[in-house]
Amino acid sequence: xxxxxKCECGHQNPVGTVLCESCGKPQQDExxxxxxxxxxxxxxxxxxxxQKNWIDQIWSFLSxxxxxxxxxxxTLIGASLGTIYPQxxxxxxxxxxxxxxxxxxxxxxxxxxxxGLHDTYGSFWFQGLLVLIGASLxxxxxxxxxxxxxxxxxxxxxxxxxxxxxxxxxxETRLDLTDGETAEEWTEKFEQVLRKRYYRxxxxxxxxxxxxxxxxxxxxxINHIGLIIFLLAVLLRSMTAWEVDxxxxxxxxxxxxxxxxxxxxxxxxxxxxxxxxELTPEFREQGRxxxxxxxxxxxxxECVDNCDNPSMxxxxxxxxxxxxxxxxxxxxxxxSVFEVHFEETPQLLHVQAQLRMKGPDEVIGTLDLxxxxxxxxxxxxxxxxxxxxxxPEVSFKExxxxxxxxxxxxxxxVFLIEGPELPEDGYVHxxxxxxxxxxxxxxxxxxxxxxxxFELSVASMEDLVISDYTTYFNVKQERTMPFIxxxxxxxxxxxxxxxxxxxxxxxxxxxxxxxxxxxxxxxxWFGIRQELTNALxxxxxxxxxxxxxxxxNGS
Amino acid sequence: xxxxxxxxxxxxxxxIVAAGFLAIGGSLFSQEEKPPExxxxxxxxxxDGLDGQANSLASYKGQPIVLNFWGTFCEPCxxxxxxxxxxxxxxxxxxxxVIGVNLxxxxxxxxxxxxxxxxxxxxxxxxxxxxxxxxxxxxxxxFFIDKDGTIQEILIGEMTEPMLLSALNKIGVxxxxxxxT
Numbered sequence: 001x002x003x004x005x006k007c008e009c010g011h012q013n014p015v016g017t018v019l020c021e022s023c024g025k026p027q028q029d030e031x032x033x034x035x036x037x038x039x040x041x042x043x044x045x046x047x048x049x050x051q052k053n054w055i056d057q058i059w060s061f062l063s064x065x066x067x068x069x070x071x072x073x074x075t076l077i078g079a080s081l082g083t084i085y086p087q088x089x090x091x092x093x094x095x096x097x098x099x100x101x102x103x104x105x106x107x108x109x110x111x112x113x114x115x116g117l118h119d120t121y122g123s124f125w126f127q128g129l130l131v132l133i134g135a136s137l138x139x140x141x142x143x144x145x146x147x148x149x150x151x152x153x154x155x156x157x158x159x160x161x162x163x164x165x166x167x168x169x170x171x172e173t174r175l176d177l178t179d180g181e182t183a184e185e186w187t188e189k190f191e192q193v194l195r196k197r198y199y200r201x202x203x204x205x206x207x208x209x210x211x212x213x214x215x216x217x218x219x220x221x222i223n224h225i226g227l228i229i230f231l232l233a234v235l236l237r238s239m240t241a242w243e244v245d246x247x248x249x250x251x252x253x254x255x256x257x258x259x260x261x262x263x264x265x266x267x268x269x270x271x272x273x274x275x276x277x278e279l280t281p282e283f284r285e286q287g288r289x290x291x292x293x294x295x296x297x298x299x300x301x302e303c304v305d306n307c308d309n310p311s312m313x314x315x316x317x318x319x320x321x322x323x324x325x326x327x328x329x330x331x332x333x334x335x336s337v338f339e340v341h342f343e344e345t346p347q348l349l350h351v352q353a354q355l356r357m358k359g360p361d362e363v364i365g366t367l368d369l370x371x372x373x374x375x376x377x378x379x380x381x382x383x384x385x386x387x388x389x390x391x392p393e394v395s396f397k398e399x400x401x402x403x404x405x406x407x408x409x410x411x412x413x414v415f416l417i418e419g420p421e422l423p424e425d426g427y428v429h430x431x432x433x434x435x436x437x438x439x440x441x442x443x444x445x446x447x448x449x450x451x452x453x454f455e456l457s458v459a460s461m462e463d464l465v466i467s468d469y470t471t472y473f474n475v476k477q478e479r480t481m482p483f484i485x486x487x488x489x490x491x492x493x494x495x496x497x498x499x500x501x502x503x504x505x506x507x508x509x510x511x512x513x514x515x516x517x518x519x520x521x522x523x524x525w526f527g528i529r530q531e532l533t534n535a536l537x538x539x540x541x542x543x544x545x546x547x548x549x550x551x552x553n554g555s
Numbered sequence: 556x557x558x559x560x561x562x563x564x565x566x567x568x569x570x571i572v573a574a575g576f577l578a579i580g581g582s583l584f585s586q587e588e589k590p591p592e593x594x595x596x597x598x599x600x601x602x603d604g605l606d607g608q609a610n611s612l613a614s615y616k617g618q619p620i621v622l623n624f625w626g627t628f629c630e631p632c633x634x635x636x637x638x639x640x641x642x643x644x645x646x647x648x649x650x651x652x653v654i655g656v657n658l659x660x661x662x663x664x665x666x667x668x669x670x671x672x673x674x675x676x677x678x679x680x681x682x683x684x685x686x687x688x689x690x691x692x693x694x695x696x697x698f699f700i701d702k703d704g705t706i707q708e709i710l711i712g713e714m715t716e717p718m719l720l721s722a723l724n725k726i727g728v729x730x731x732x733x734x735x736t
Contacts (some may be wrong), residue, residue: 055568056564058568131574134571134574135571138567238578241560352577374663387672402628403628406658439700
């Protein structure tokens, strides 16, 4: 049997319509006196279709508010799981995560790691939940806003009597007209009263539709658009933003920011400590030195060639130079370099030693030693100094020189010096940069035993370049913040629109001296009752708020 | 009207599926290279040797490879060098390739060490790149790779002769204990 959807007013309604699109007459429950369900003005929604194919089933699932609330709850619980133990992104350096969680937190920690909860917010199920929430937002909104917009766009002025009488605010009374006044004149008078209250009034003889603040109905949908933009920005962020924490760079050196094509140079480091009289008594007692401020002159580079090639020097392009201080990062195109920590790590960078023959004070030449990158051969005057041994942290073990580490904390060189008027095999000469090492390992005795006639030494402290500090940097790149702010702002605008203004409509018709008036709002019924009461009283109809409240359904 | 709606519905659902793939797929299939474990394939790299020539690991595929990460400052590494050198000389004719990857030391240090200790197997100079890719945290670490390029054994710490023999066995090299020098 085909369901007849033509209203008695003559308008053909889509299947599923609750209130006629034209006159508002209820399509079901025609004889009841119950209050009308005014949601979306009673128009048919896609998700309420009776015959559902698979697309419709998915659609109606996603458009359900109940489902949306469940999704949010599940996401909330899932997110809280990520706060139980520290997530994997707080760890610096190479740590065996599986080991760490098990040893630190026991079996629970092991289970935590196995379930993938150490990266809760990056896990596939969490991201999936966010996508579902986004989908629900989109479908919920579209399912409701399109029919609502159509319904509110073409509103009839003269509504069916049952429509007006079954509104939540409704009143029917005999109109007492003062002498000479016609019904139409009274309607016009009432129209003016309403206009003063900022209503937009459409009049058709003795029927009237007054409406104000319709834009507030779009508030929730604008809010949802903002949230969708926010979620999309979050999705984009999870794919494009990155952070590298605790990158140590010694003063005077350039280092690569691990995992990126950026290089950072620490040109100079300065620290200022508090004076004793600037400290409070408690701190003074502790006898510590507290840093007042520290800053690094840094230069940011980008690698343009030979970047992944360990055997070749990368070609660097300078991007920006800036002095970084705490909370004053170097920023470049969404990249931020923060200074987070520093340590005193005195290290020798460069030595300019003078080559002399033992005896005469005459300097043959200067040996320019780059401690970090020593060459194979140096030429000083007429002599060639070939590096046959280099020990960054020299020590003596089992009769030979060894190095304890790769850090130049106690550099020592063994040269083979060849040149004019020297024996063919040349002379072996040991040079230790630090006087303390020279003394400890008896450098001069060694050279004498080897028969070297040379002397290598620095003239003064000016010939040494020592860098004292290492700055630790935190580098991150974030380009999606503008989108996140946009989404949040739009969301806020939507909320304000929806909360501070309320859509109010008043329908009125006079039939044979009987005034029937009804009103509807989406929020703040108290307000519209007051307003309507005042308006009617002003127009000469004595009512009070209680009279017009339609208590048929006892709500 | 209805046909247009259905088309819109389908379009939106497709958009959601696409977003879902991006989000979920992004976290499921992360492209970060993980350090290889036993049973994984070896990671190819190219490093310079002491002679300045570039060498790639892949060029040795088809031969069993012993990949040893070491430094002159690392005492255990230095202690096991003679053992490695001996096995290199004993089995080089069979095709065994012993490679020592030096951990970011200046060339002069490595060169003088090699000269002093008479090491003859291939030494490659790393700049902290390959070490990180292979997830080497402790020194020495030695990877034993078979002819097909699969890592059969990873030994961390100084190797004794029995350990080395057993690991070599796994990549198809039958060694003899206490061989001639």
